[in-house]
Amino acid sequence: MAKRVIIIGAGAILNAWHKPLKAEGVEVAAVVDLNKAAAEAKIAKFEFEGAKAHDDLGTAIAESNADFAVDLTTPNAHCKVVCQSLEAGLDVIGEKPMSETLDQARKMVATADQTGRLYMVSQSRRYVDAHQQIAATVKAGKIGRITSMHCDFFMGCHFGGFRDEMDHVLVNDMSIHHFDLARLFVDADPVSVFAEEYVPAESWYRDGPNANCLFTMTDDIRFTYRGSWCAEGMHTSWHGNWRIIGTKGTITYENDQAPRGQIVVSEEGFNRPLGDVTLAAAPELAGGQHGALQEFLSAIDGGPTPQGECHDNIKSMAMVDYAVQSAESGQRVEVTI
Ligand SMILES: NC(=O)c1ccc[n+]([C@@H]2O[C@H](COP(=O)([O-])OP(=O)(O)OC[C@H]3O[C@@H](n4cnc5c(N)ncnc54)[C@H](O)[C@@H]3O)[C@@H](O)[C@H]2O)c1
Known part of the structure; x- marks a missing residue:
């Protein structure tokens, strides 16, 4: 029925x-x-x-x-x-x-x-093939143990309206997407964060269009995030441009092009010889909100716990909340859920 x-x-x-x-x-x-x-x-x-x-x-x-x-x-x-x-x-x-x-x-x-x-939050950017491919490739250990991850997000967005006056505008209104992707890509959760927000010269925003955040994640992974909604020219993708580094190699994902990776293939030489990483296949999911809805409907019919289930998604929310706390206090803060 x-x-x-x-x-x-x-x-x-x-x-x-x-x-x-x-x-x-x-x-x-x-x-x-x-x-x-x-x-x-x-x-x-x-x-x-x-x-x-x-x-x-x-x-x-x-x-x-x-x-x-x-x-x-x-x-x-x-x-x-x-x-x-x-x-x-x-x-x-x-x-x-x-x-x-x-x-x-x-x-x-x-x-x-x-x-x-069941309460599930739909994070639509999880339901993008490239994003699931990156997560599957990391999970398969193809670039070794993850040590570091970096995301750059630069846009010059003239929304007008409430965002021009909003507190902590970038972190509060946009960064949840990138922070949630970070958790998806390396299957790690936030431990602590130091964040700085600032308003660049001639900004059309009142508060926090630029943010630099340094997260320590579980498994001792460092995640750096540089973001701006007030950067004219040479925009990144809305998904951000990413570099994920493991003990054996690196994956990059930039400007919505297919993710690419290299791994060390021999233990000799100043720069070790490198070969291309074959990316793992992504699970077959519908895109955006449709993918989230399918997982939700399957879960209420007894299927697996969906991505974005509230006990998990609150950890992405926490990255936003504690980044704001750090920016306000000027201190590194520990993340507790
Ligand atoms: N996944 C994405 O990429 C994405 C993109 C845009 C918006 N969103 C999210 O979708 C949500 C809605 O955004 P939107 O752009 O549709 O906003 P919107 O302002 O266009 O629509 C929100 C509607 O909710 C109604 N509303 C507010 N409080 C209510 C209440 N207590 N009971 C009943 N109705 C109420 C408002 O009257 C309004 O019609 C937000 O959480 C936003 O962050 C997600």
Whole structure:
């Protein structure tokens, strides 16, 4: 029987979710938004037959006989709507970031524990073949034991609007993608971080468009992150440009080109002779939010724990939160979840 969903939040990102929901045969029972007219408009636009618009989540839950909820609200609402849905017995898949603060995220994880429901955060950049290939290649030990990882992210983004005034704009609004990818690529978690944020000359942002973060990760891996939303010219990819170094070789991934790697093939010479790394095959996953939705649906039918399950995803959230704490205090800080 088709699963029934309540969509919470009828904003821009629903554009990325309506096709995957239809493709997976999910029935949209209700769309909830503080602005009921927005919910009505999206039901009409995406032809969610039989779906009812609501401006109150409680009523939608009571009336819709849904199996799960998709949280597409703004981050300041995630904690409230996710906890309410879990407490009503629904499993939830939601957009990143988990919440605005780590304390809220802790409450969401605790609510998932107390209710025994699944709460998964969709980190859409995990569902990119190249990213899964890098993770699989590292996991297969093809470049040895990982020692270091570096990510550069440089863009000149003139968004206008709230971001120009936002606190810690780069780390709070963008870096979760890169920090979560770092955890995916080398299967390691944050231990401590020293971060510096600054506002470059002639910045059109008020706070933190540039950030340099030095993470120590588990397995003694060092992860350096240099990012800017205020860098004109020679932009990197939105995914960032990466260099992952192991004891036997290196993988690079730059400007959305296929990842490449080299490994030492002989133990002689000043620079050791190198050969190309054959990258491991990526698991077959649909792209972006569709991949996340497939993993979620499989998990609620008894399949494996999905990527982005809240106990795991909170570690990516923590990288953001503690980077901000370090930038504010000027000190290296230990990460505790
Ligand atoms: N994966 C990605 O690459 C990606 C890209 C863009 C946005 N996002 C994420 O998607 C989420 C939504 O972003 P958006 O761009 O669609 O925002 P948006 O502002 O366009 O839409 C959010 C909607 O949620 C509604 N809303 C807010 N609080 C609510 C509540 N308590 N109950 C019901 N409705 C509520 C708002 O009225 C609004 O219509 C954010 O978490 C954002 O970070 C992810």
